[in-house]
Amino acid sequence: MYIPRSILILLVIIYLLFLLSVDWINQPDGAWYRPFIIGFLVVMVGSWAHREQDSDEL
Numbered sequence: 001m002y003i004p005r006s007i008l009i010l011l012v013i014i015y016l017l018f019l020l021s022v023d024w025i026n027q028p029d030g031a032w033y034r035p036f037i038i039g040f041l042v043v044m045v046g047s048w049a050h051r052e053q054d055s056d057e058l
Contacts, residue, residue: 006050013045 017038024034 004050006046009049010042010046014042017042 021038024030
C-alpha cells in the first residue's frame with residue numbers, strides 16, 4: 001500500500017505534537033488559543049510537505 005509522503009509526515013508530526021503538548025494545551029490557566037497554535041503548525045507542515053513539485057521532479 002502506497003502512503004503519500006505528505007500524509008506520512010503529517011501523521012508523524014501529529015503523533016509527536018500530541019505526546020509533547022497534551023499537558024501544555026490542557027492547563028487551565030493557559031491562553032485560549034493554544035490548541036489553535038498546534039493546529040496551525042500541523043496545517044503548515046502538511047501544506048509544506050504537499051507543495052507543488054517542479055516538472056523536473058516528476
